[in-house]
Ligand SMILES: Nc1ncnc2c1ncn2[C@@H]1O[C@H](COP(=O)(O)OP(=O)(O)O)[C@@H](O)[C@H]1O
């Protein structure tokens with residue numbers, strides 16, 4: 001399948017182009033802890049500037065709920081972008097107001113401006129198509145945009161104003177990051193060399209549980225770690241203490257377990273977990289069987305924060321015996337050293353895949369780098385977790401469809 005690419009927009013010299021990037025980076029105390037998504041955005045930004053376009057960059061960061069919240073400001077990202085581009089990046093403190101208009105009108109050909117977090121405006125993520133369209137129109141008018149480039153691969157599964165409506169309203173095309181992501185992910189959907197394993201973890205549990213039903217018929221093995229493992233354990237009748245649990249998904253998960261059996265797909269669930277007294281690096285913690293989470297000294301307030309060592313070894317064996325592996329979502333709370341070992345074991349196994357090993361997702365990519373792995377040890381590091389998963393399940397994604405995919 002094809003998608004509209006940059007050349008379809010013709011010459012952009014002197015034109016104002018809005019580019020949607022996914023600059024949703026992890027931050028700690030206002031410091032960017034992994035700038036992978038910023039780096040991944042550079043080629044398209046540089047290509048637009050080289051043509052003499054006036055480049056207005058837009059993105060979200062985190063999940064603020066339609067109003068400004070200082071901790072989700074993109075200001076630190078403007079600084080990092082400027083360092084990496086080796087050029088000034090004007091930062092507008094709003095998206096559709098005076099600051100955005102001034103930053104855009106001050107742009108010279110080949111110059112860059114970054115607008116504040118799109119999700120500070122309720123129109124961006126509204127369920128109401130008219131509200132999204134109005135916000136997109138306000139954005140276009142604030143910066144007097146002539147064209148739109150979509151390059152935030154991590155958000156192409158979201159029907160949001162800056163992903164969908166902007167593309168409808170302006171001459172639009174995909175950027176180089178989206179093109180290169182599709183090139184690799186296509187190999188996973190069309191001709192995955194078998195055995196094909198998908199490893200799931202992370203904390204966006206309800207988003208990710210949703211893809212499993214469609215993924216099952218496509219894979220040989222599914223490995224479940226991270227926050228979602230507890231909903232699987234609960235579906236098997238085990239107590240999970242104070243761990244992350246989506247109670248209303250237990251019946252759905254039971255359905256997945258039955259469907260997997262029917263299809264002959266193996267779902268590998270953890271047999272042991274690391275349980276902690278509280279959420280913190282200094283928490284007391286112990287390894288216990290997945291069936292006895294509430295039988296540690298922490299009782300029903302025990303929190304499962306990582307897969308245990310037996311599970312890590314079992315997951316590593318499956319990964320290394322597969323020829324195609326896609327992994328999204330850390331196995332545990334890797335940001336806290338005592339709960340990083342499961343993620344480390346899965347990452348190490350992925351570097352040893354005899355075939356294509358792909359890591360997807362902002363936090364998953366950040367995790368492998370934080371644990372000392374380098375990008376070239378993996379077949380591909382995708383900037384999108386949820387987006388890749390939905391792509392792999394064969395769903396038509398709104399942010400791609402609108403670009404002719
Ligand atoms: N057992 C767990 N309990 C709570 N949080 C978890 C657990 N396992 C992993 N996580 C958290 O999941 C987060 C990443 O999830 P997610 O955003 O879904 O991944 P990605 O960005 O790679 O798609 C990490 O911050 C990690 O601490």
Ligand SMILES: O=C(OP(=O)(O)O)[C@H](O)COP(=O)(O)O
Nearest residue numbers: 022024154361362384385386387
């Ligand atoms: O971090 C992201 O996705 P990911 O965690 O699935 O990789 C993207 O920036 C999308 O963010 P969202 O899931 O809040 O829409």
